Amino acid sequence: MRTWLLRLLVLVTAMLGINYVVWRWLFSLNWDAWWIAVPLVIAETYSLIDSLLFGLTMWRVKRRGEPDAPPEGATVDVFITTYNEPLDLVQKTALAAQAITHPHETWLLDDGNRAELGAWAEANGIGWIRRSEDWIDRPRHAKAGNINNALMATEGEFLLILDADQIPEPNILDRTLGYFRDEQVALVQTPQVFTNVPDSDPLGSQAPLFYGPIQQGKDGWNAAFFCGSNAVIRREALMQLGVARYVGEVEVSVNRALRTSKAVLAKATKQLTPADEHLRASLDEVAYDVGRAQRELRRGLAIADVTYRFQQRVDAISRGLVESDMRALQADLAAIETMSDHIDDIDGGLAVIDMTALDQMSHRDWSPLGALETVRALIGAIDVDRGHEAQPIMPLATISVTEDMATCMRLHTMGWRSVYHHETLAYGLAPEDLGTMLTQRLRWAQGTVQVMFRENPLTQRGLTIAQRLMYWSTMWSYLSGFAALVYIAAPIVYLTIGVLPVDSLGSDFFARLIPFLVVNQLLFFVVGRGAKTWRGQQYSLALFPVWIKSFTSAFGNVFLGRSLDFAVTPKTRQERQGPPWHLIKPQLWAMALLVLASAAGIARLATGEADPLGTWVNIVWVVFDLLIFSVLIQAALYRGYQPDDIHEKEPS
Amino acid sequence: MTEFTVERSDQGVGVIRPVGRLTMVSARQLTEAIAGLVDSGTPRIAVDLSATEFMDSSGLGALIAGLKSTRQAGGDLRIAAPNEQVLTILRLTNLDKVLRPRDSVEEAFDRG
Numbered sequence: 056m057r058t059w060l061l062r063l064l065v066l067v068t069a070m071l072g073i074n075y076v077v078w079r080w081l082f083s084l085n086w087d088a089w090w091i092a093v094p095l096v097i098a099e100t101y102s103l104i105d106s107l108l109f110g111l112t113m114w115r116v117k118r119r120g121e122p123d124a125p126p127e128g129a130t131v132d133v134f135i136t137t138y139n140e141p142l143d144l145v146q147k148t149a150l151a152a153q154a155i156t157h158p159h160e161t162w163l164l165d166d167g168n169r170a171e172l173g174a175w176a177e178a179n180g181i182g183w184i185r186r187s188e189d190w191i192d193r194p195r196h197a198k199a200g201n202i203n204n205a206l207m208a209t210e211g212e213f214l215l216i217l218d219a220d221q222i223p224e225p226n227i228l229d230r231t232l233g234y235f236r237d238e239q240v241a242l243v244q245t246p247q248v249f250t251n252v253p254d255s256d257p258l259g260s261q262a263p264l265f266y267g268p269i270q271q272g273k274d275g276w277n278a279a280f281f282c283g284s285n286a287v288i289r290r291e292a293l294m295q296l297g298v299a300r301y302v303g304e305v306e307v308s309v310n311r312a313l314r315t316s317k318a319v320l321a322k323a324t325k326q327l328t329p330a331d332e333h334l335r336a337s338l339d340e341v342a343y344d345v346g347r348a349q350r351e352l353r354r355g356l357a358i359a360d361v362t363y364r365f366q367q368r369v370d371a372i373s374r375g376l377v378e379s380d381m382r383a384l385q386a387d388l389a390a391i392e393t394m395s396d397h398i399d400d401i402d403g404g405l406a407v408i409d410m411t412a413l414d415q416m417s418h419r420d421w422s423p424l425g426a427l428e429t430v431r432a433l434i435g436a437i438d439v440d441r442g443h444e445a446q447p448i449m450p451l452a453t454i455s456v457t458e459d460m461a462t463c464m465r466l467h468t469m470g471w472r473s474v475y476h477h478e479t480l481a482y483g484l485a486p487e488d489l490g491t492m493l494t495q496r497l498r499w500a501q502g503t504v505q506v507m508f509r510e511n512p513l514t515q516r517g518l519t520i521a522q523r524l525m526y527w528s529t530m531w532s533y534l535s536g537f538a539a540l541v542y543i544a545a546p547i548v549y550l551t552i553g554v555l556p557v558d559s560l561g562s563d564f565f566a567r568l569i570p571f572l573v574v575n576q577l578l579f580f581v582v583g584r585g586a587k588t589w590r591g592q593q594y595s596l597a598l599f600p601v602w603i604k605s606f607t608s609a610f611g612n613v614f615l616g617r618s619l620d621f622a623v624t625p626k627t628r629q630e631r632q633g634p635p636w637h638l639i640k641p642q643l644w645a646m647a648l649l650v651l652a653s654a655a656g657i658a659r660l661a662t663g664e665a666d667p668l669g670t671w672v673n674i675v676w677v678v679f680d681l682l683i684f685s686v687l688i689q690a691a692l693y694r695g696y697q698p699d700d701i702h703e704k705e706p707s
Numbered sequence: 708m709t710e711f712t713v714e715r716s717d718q719g720v721g722v723i724r725p726v727g728r729l730t731m732v733s734a735r736q737l738t739e740a741i742a743g744l745v746d747s748g749t750p751r752i753a754v755d756l757s758a759t760e761f762m763d764s765s766g767l768g769a770l771i772a773g774l775k776s777t778r779q780a781g782g783d784l785r786i787a788a789p790n791e792q793v794l795t796i797l798r799l800t801n802l803d804k805v806l807r808p809r810d811s812v813e814e815a816f817d818r819g
Contacts, residue, residue: 207772210731210765290731294764298800301771305805357807359774363783439805440775447775448768 058116064578065110071571076103078567083558091548092556098541101534106575108528111521113582115275116268119476123233131159131228131287132211136201137219138166144484145172145219149181152217157228162209166201184208190445198283199451199458203297206450211290218284220484221247227480231287234474241292241471242463244270245285245478249485251696256587257689258492259594260485263586270475278525279475281463284483292471296462297450299469305439309358312436316345319433333379337372338430344368348437362438369434454509456619457502461510464526468517487695489635489687496598500533500605501612501619508613535595536602543645543680546673550656553665560668593686600641634691646684649677709733711740720816721749726758729766737766741773741784750782753815756808757788767802774806785815 076099085092133152137145145163152161162182165172176183184205186195196203202216213232217223231243246266252258273279281288320342327334348365352358441447452461463473486492512518512526548554557564579588611617636643653674659665709727716722721744725737737754744752754770756762770786777784787809789797797803809815 207735207768210735212731291764294731294768295800298764298767298771298802302801302805357803358805359783360807363778366778438778440778442775442779447771 061113061116061578061581064574064581065113068571068574068578069107069110071567071574072103072106075567075571076100078563079557083564085554085556085558088548088554088556091545091554094541095545095556098538101538105528105531105535108524108531110578111524112269112272112276112528113578114272116271116582117275117475118271119274119474122230122476123236125157125229125232126236129157129213129232129235130211131157131213131215131232132205132209133159133161133215133217133223134164134202134205135162135217135219136164136166136198137172138198138201140219142169142172142175146175148217148219148222149176150179151222151225152215153179153181154225155215155223155228156225157232159215159228160209160211162205164201164205166195166198182209187445193443193445194453195445196449196453197456197458199449199453199462200445202451202458203446203449203453206290206293206297207446207448214288214290214293216284216286216288217481218483221284221481222483223285223481224479227285228287230478230480231476234476235287235289237472239470239472240474241289241466242279242281242473243287243476244279244281244473245476245480246270247282247285248479248482250482251484251487253696255689256590257686257693258486258489259590259686259690260492261587262591264583264588264591267477267586268582268584271477273525274473274475276519276521276525277472278467278522279473280529281459281466281473283457283459285481286459289471292466292469293450293462294448296465296469297448300450300452300465301441301448305358305441308441309362309437309439310352312433313345313349313352316433316437317342319429320345323430334376337376340372341369341430341434344372345437359439365437366434455502455505456498457506460503460526460529461506464506464510464512464515464518467522468515470517487693489638489690489693492690493598493601493638496594497601497605500602501609503530503533504605504609505613505619506530508609532595533602533605536599536606539596539599540603542596543649546676546680547648547652549669549673550652550659550665550677553659553669555669560666560672590686593683596680596683597642597687636691639687639691642684642687646681649680653677709736711736713740713744715744715749716753716812718816719749719751721752722755722812723752724755724758727760729756729759729762729769731763731765734765734769737769738772741769741776745776745780745782750777750780751816752777752782753785753787753809753812755787755812756790756793757812759790759793762789762793762796764796764800767796767800770806771802783816785809787812787815 076096079096079099084096133155135145135148135152149161149163155161160182162184163172163176164184166186168185173183173185186201186204187207190200190204194200206214213235215223215228215231227245231245234240234243247262248266249260252260270279320338324335324338327338344365347368348361351361351364435442450462451458452465455461467473486495506512506526507530512523512530515523518526545556548556579592582588608617608619612619656665656670656674660667660670709725709729709732712724712726714722714724723737723740723744725733727733729737741752744750752773754773759766770784774784786806788811789808794803794808797806797808809817
C-alpha cells in the first residue's frame with residue numbers, strides 16, 4: 056500500500072517536472088535576456104534531474120525485517136580508527152567495543168602512534184596496531200592506509216569498522232552478522248547518529264533522510280553505500296578486491312613505463328655528458344630489452360616472468376659496465392704494481408677484485424646506469440613490486456579522501472552485494488562548531504567528486520544501470536552549488552533591472568510550476584516519514600560555496616596534481632572568539648544582495664517602473680532564499696551542545 | 708591447521724610447502740616463512756602448492772607480499788602445482804596475468 060502510494064507520487068512528480076522543464080526549454084525562454092535565461096533553465100533542468108534520481112532511489116525502498124542470527128563460529132576483528140582524538144574519547148569507544156557480546160577481538164588502529172594509548176590498550180587486553188615500517192617515506196593514505204595496514208596484521212573473517220567517537224551497542228554484531236549467511240554479501244552498513252546534537256540541529260549533523268529512505272532506496276537496487284564507520288565488512292571481499300586491484304595497477308604501470316621508455320631513454324642518451332659517453336651502448340641495449348618485454352607481454356606471457364627476465368638482463372648490462380670499469384682499474388693497478396716492484400714491496404692483494412663488492416656495485420641503484428635518475432626510475436617501474444607503495448595490496452581504495460564510497464563501488468563492480476540495516480547500533484559525536492562542520496562537509500564533497508573524476512560510475516563495467524545511477528545521484532547532488540548561484544542571481548536581476556528570464560509570468564507558467572513544486576515537497580514529506588528533512592534541504596543550497604570549492608579543488612587535484620588541503624575532522628570543539636562570520640562570507644553577501652534587490656524592486660514598483668506580479672513573485676523567491684540561508688545565522692551563533700539533562704555528563 | 712615445510716634445494720632455491728588450507732588464518736605464517744628465507748639469504752623461493760587444498764584471497768595476498776619482498780632482495784617467487792580451486796581463484800582475481808603457475812617445483816626456476 057505504502058509502496059504503491061510512493062511510486063504513484065514518484066511518477067506524478069516526474070511527469071509534472073518533465074512537463075514543466077520541457078515547456079520551459081521550448082516555449083518560455085526570453086532569448087533577449089539569454090545570459091540569465093539560459094543559465095536559469097539549465098539550473099532548473101539540473102534540479103529536475105536531481106528530483107528524478109531521487110524518485111528512482113525511492114522506487115525500490117527496501118525495509119529489511121529482523122536479521123538472521125550470525126553464522127556459526129564467525130570470527131570478527133573490531134577496528135577503531137584513531138589519529139589525534141582525545142584519549143578519553145578513544146578509550147571509551149574501545150571499552151564499549153570490547154564489551155560487544157559476539158566473540159571478537161578489539162583493535163585500536165592508532166595512526167597517532169601514541170605510546171600512552173598503547174600502554175593503556177595492553178593493560179586492558181585491547182590490541183594496538185601502528186603503521187609498519189614499510190610506511191616510512193611512502194604515501195600514508197590517511198584512514199584507508201590505516202585500515203589497509205591493520206588488515207595485514209589481523210585475521211578475522213569479518214571486520215567491524217568504527218570511528219574513534221562511535222560508541223557501539225553490545226549487540227551490534229549479533230544484529231548485523233546474520234546478513235553474511237548470504238555468501239555474496241560483502242558489507243552491512245548501519246546508521247550514523249550523533250548524541251551531542253540538540254533537537255534543532257543547527258549544523259545539520261543528523262542525516263535522517265540519508266540514513267533512512269535514501270540508503271534503503273539504494274539498498275533496493277543493491278547499491279547501499281559504505282559510509283566509513285558502523286559497518287561490517289567481509290575480509291574475503293576486501294582482499295579479493297585488493298588482489299584484483301593489484302593486478303590492474305601492475306598492468307597499467309608496467310605498460311605505461313614500457314610505453315614511455317623510448318622517450319625516456321632517448322632523452323637520457325641525448326643528455327649524456329662526455330664523461331658518460333660509454334653508457335650510450337648500454338642504454339641502447341636497455342631500449343632493445345624494453346622492446347623485447349613489450350613483445351613478450353603482447354604474446355600473453357605472465358607479467359612477473361616478463362619483468363623478471365627484463366630485470367635480469369638489465370642487471371647483466373649493469374654488471375658488464377661495472378666489470379669493464381673494474382678491468383680498467385685493475386689494469387691501472389697492475390701498471391702501478393709493476394712500477395712499484397722496482398721500488399718497494401707493497402701489498403699485491405690490492406689488485407684482486409672483491410666479488411661481493413662487485414655484486415654490490417652492479418646492483419641496479421649503484422651501477423653507472425642507476426646513476427641516471429630517470430633511467431633508474433624507469434627500470435624500477437618495470438617490475439611487479441609496487442615499490443613506491445607501502446603495501447602491494449591496498450584493499451581499501453586510496454584514490455579518494457572518501458575511501459568508503461570508492462571501495463564500495465569497486466566491490467559492487469566485482470559482483471558483491473551490500474546491505475543497509477536500518478537500526479542504530481552505535482552513537483557518535485558530531486562537530487559542534489561551524490568551522491569544523493564546514494571542513495567535514497568539504498571533505499565529503501571533495502572525496503565524492505574525486506571518485507567521480509577518477510572512476511566515474513557511469514562508465515564502470517560490472518555495475519547495473521541502476522547501481523551506476525545510484526552512485527551518480529550522490530555525485531550529481533553536489534553540483535547544486537552551481538545551480539544555487541543562478542537561483543540567487545535570477546531574482547536579483549529582475550528586481551534591480553527588470554530583466555525577466557521567462558517570456559511571461561502568465562497562467563501557463565504557474566499552472567506548470569506550482570503543481571510540480573507541491574508534489575515534489577509532498578514526496579519529500581511522505582518519504583521522510585516525519586523526519587526533519589528541511590535542514591538537509593536548507594544546507595544543500597546554503598553551502599553552495601563549499602560544493603563549488605569541492606569541484607574546483609578536486610579538479611585541481613585529479614587533473615592538475617594539486618593538493619586538496621586535506622584536513623582531518625576534529626572531534627572536539629574548536630576554540631572560539633565570537634561567531635565565525637568570516638566562514639560564511641559569500642552567503643552573507645548573497646543575503647545582503649537579495650535584501651537590497653528587494654528594496655530596489657519595491658522602489659521600482661512604487662514608481663510604476665515594475666510589474667506588480669513579477670515583483671511579488673520574485674520577492675517570494677527572495678524570501679525563500681533567505682529562509683534557506685537563515686540556517687547559517689543559527690549555525691554561526693551556535694555555541695556547542697548543552698545537554699538539557701543534568702544527569703548527563705558534560706562533554707569535555 | 709596449516710603446516711609449512713621449508714627446505715633449500717641444491718640450486719639454492721627455497722621451497723615452501725603449505726599443507727592444508729592457505730587462508731586468512733594462515734596467510735601470515737606464509738609471509739613469515741618467506742621473510743625467514745629472504746633474511747637468511749635465499750631470495751629465490753618456490754611455493755609448492757601441491758598439498759594446498761584451498762586458498763582464499765588472503766593467501767593470494769601473502770603470495771603477492773612474498774613476490775614483492777623476494778624481488779626487492781634480488782630474487783623471485785614462483786608458484787608450482789596448484790589444484791583446480793587455486794587456479795580458479797587465480798583466474799577470478801586476474802592474478803594469473805601476473806603469476807604463472809609452474810607444473811612442479813623442479814621446473815619453477817628452470818631457465819632462470
